[in-house]
Each structure stands twice: as C-alpha cells, then as structure tokens.
Amino acid sequence: MKIVLNGEPREVRAETLSGLLEECGFSGRVATAVNEDFVPSSLRIGHRLADGDRVEVVAPMQGG
Structure with missing residues (x-):
C-alpha cells in the first residue's frame, strides 16, 4: 500500500502501525500519529493502516 511516512511517499507491506514501525526499522521509544491523530503505543498493534x-x-532527542 502507498502511504506518506514523515513527509515522504512510501510503498509498504505492513497493515498495522506496529507492523510499519517494524518494517521500517524504528526501535526504541517513538511517538506516532496517523493523519495528524496521535496513536499511543498501546494501540499501535490494532491500528490498521489504509492506502494514502x-x-x-x-x-526524542537528548541535548540542549
């Protein structure tokens, strides 16, 4: 399916947000939003993605 990930068009196989994070190599603590709506980590496994x-x-980044 075609999505936009961090502003870049991308073709992915994942069907859920947690699957997308795994497919794209994101690890550790991250914050996620789909179509400008925050998705907490506890709901990512059940959050289904749709084309577009x-x-x-x-x-988070350290420093200052």
Whole structure:
C-alpha cells in the first residue's frame, strides 16, 4: 500500500502501525500519529493502516 511516512511517499507491506514501525526499522521509544491523530503505543498493534494514510514517527532527542 502507498502511504506518506514523515513527509515522504512510501510503498509498504505492513497493515498495522506496529507492523510499519517494524518494517521500517524504528526501535526504541517513538511517538506516532496517523493523519495528524496521535496513536499511543498501546494501540499501535490494532491500528490498521489504509492506502494514502499520512504517518509521522518521531523519536526524542537528548541535548540542549
């Protein structure tokens, strides 16, 4: 399916948000949003993706 991941068009096989994170190599603590709606980590496994979804994945950064 075709989605937009962090502003870049991408073709993926994953059907859920947790599957997408695994497929794209995201690990550790990240925040996720689909179509501008925050998705908590506890709901990612059941959050089904649809063609054209806009997914944002951000990781905390240290420093200052």
